Amino acid sequence: MTMKILVLNGSPKKEKSDTMHITRSFVQGMEDAAPQEVHVIDIADKHIEFCIGCFTCKRNGGNCVHNDDMKSLLDEILKSDLLLFNFPLYGYGMPAQLKAFIERTMPLSCMKMKKVGERYEHVGQADFAHLRYLMICGCGFPNSKGNFEPAVAQFKLLFPRQHTIITVPESPMFNVPQADIVTKPRLELVREAGWQYAATGEISADLLAQIGSPMIPEETYAAIANGERVAN
Template identity: 75%
Template sequence: MKILVLNGSPKREKSDTMHITRAFLDGMKEAAPQEVHIVNIIDKHIEYCTGCFICKRNGGECIHNDDMRELLGEVLESDLLLFSYPLYCYGMPAPMKAFADRTMPLSSMTMKKQGDRYVHIGQADFSHLKYMMICGCGFPNSKQNFEPAVMQFKLMFPNDHTIITVPESPMFNAPEAAEVTMPRLELVKQAGKQYAETGKIDDDLLTEICSPMIPEDVYASICNGEIKV
């Protein structure tokens, strides 16, 4: 499988969330060889979308001549598009949002009704693509935190999507937390292997991965400096 990983964290490889993503990819590689390309979005020249819609009328040609042309080409050549990013203000970090906005050339101005909503008809064939979102946050749990990002991802990619959201993710960059983070990464690795083999992740396994690693109040106390580690 050809996998394009879009790392939306400004921390690049030091991203808390990338610990989760790397474990997932390791699991996939256990099941079968994978062709993985990781792109740090922060390092790419991506201009902001101006909303001119020229790309939707002229066969996908954007007014900006930047790195998005190459990235969109790689998107269409991939089998799995994996968005890996930390939760910023309940959504994507700004550089990744700029990337998402600039995917407009993939669709045309023409619309069609799909269920209860209208969508733009594609200018390119990306029916073969699968989509994954791996997102971590620094809150003690997932309640009323990930919902906006999850809904946005589902609306962007209504088909063939898989979503992993993990609270307490800064612990993955804390060596002293290895006692709880390493078992969690092993579960993520198991999920990656399962996904590579079946195209899905067992619901119970996904629920366990997305649950807090330590009691919520203990994590909050550590973050607040009330408990020294």
Template identity: 75%
Template sequence: MKILVLNGSPKREKSDTMHITRAFLDGMKDEAPQEVHIVNIIDKHIEFCTGCFICKRNGGECIHNDDMSALLSEVLESDLLLMSYPLYAYGMPAPLKVFIDRTMPLSSMAMKKQGDRYVHVGQADFSHLRYMMICGCGFPNSKHNFEPVVTQFKLMFPSNHTIITVPESPMFNAPEAAEVTVPRLALVRQAGKQYAGTGAIDNDLLAEICSPMISEDMYAAICNGEIK
């Protein structure tokens, strides 16, 4: 499988969330060989979308001459688009949002009804693509944190999507937390192997991965310096 990983964290390879993503990719490789390309979005030259819609009227050519054209070509050549990023203000980090905004050339101005909503008609064939979101956050719980970004991802990619959200993710960058993070990453690796084999992750396994690693109160106390 050809996998394009878009790392949306400004921390690049030091991203808390990338620990989760790397474990997932290792699990996929356990099942079968994978062709993986990781792109740190922060290092790419991507101009802001101006909303001129020229790309939607001229077959997909943008007015900007930057790295986005090559990235879109790679997206269309991939089998799995995996977006890995930390939760910023209940959404994705700004550099990744700029990338998403600049995917406008993939669709035209024409609209069609799909289910109970309207979508733009594509100018490119990306029906083969599968989509994955791996998102971590620094809060100790998932409720009232991930809902906006999960809704956004599902609306952007209404089919063939898989979503992993992990609270307490800064613990993955803390060696002293290995007692709980190592077993959790083992579960993520198991999920990657499962996904590579079946295209899905067992609901019970996914729920365990997305749950807090330690009690919410203890995590908050550690973050607040109350527990050394």
């Protein structure tokens, strides 16, 4: 499956982000399956004002009161097939710059609401039914327990359909060359996931579980992070 992929890098570290190692491997896997059109945007480089909740955009055809980079970013969203959100876990959620971007996508919907299942959603002002959504999030904790849940819940509420989520603990190791012995095999699994996604539109639950498991024993990682001596 060939797609126009818009990578929205929410890390303030931009291309040096721990999580971008994961995203690059995933996109490589997609490109193994079929040629892809990929555009990476570092959100930290963009001028994005905070949403002020005036709802002007919902009443006048999607025109925001702010004159910044969001208009061109919204245009690019609508031209894409896959929105790949890459971000590290900050305060159990996404970094502030990416959250500001998310809030400024309000012009894509209007004030009217409709009931979908048990919840209400705003009716779109633009056609984005074709879009798929993928979240790749890493954290610095030794495992995924009690860490990713708020970010995952928010992503599912934001994009209730056609979403895929990859979470990876111990992600700072991707920026440590000495950890290659464990990070390279993990990135190969991520690359396989990218291939699966491009070929079938899905990633197997078993592969997602492998990617989301600790790369080294939790106690060892915690000891290293705490600056403690680790026995060989």
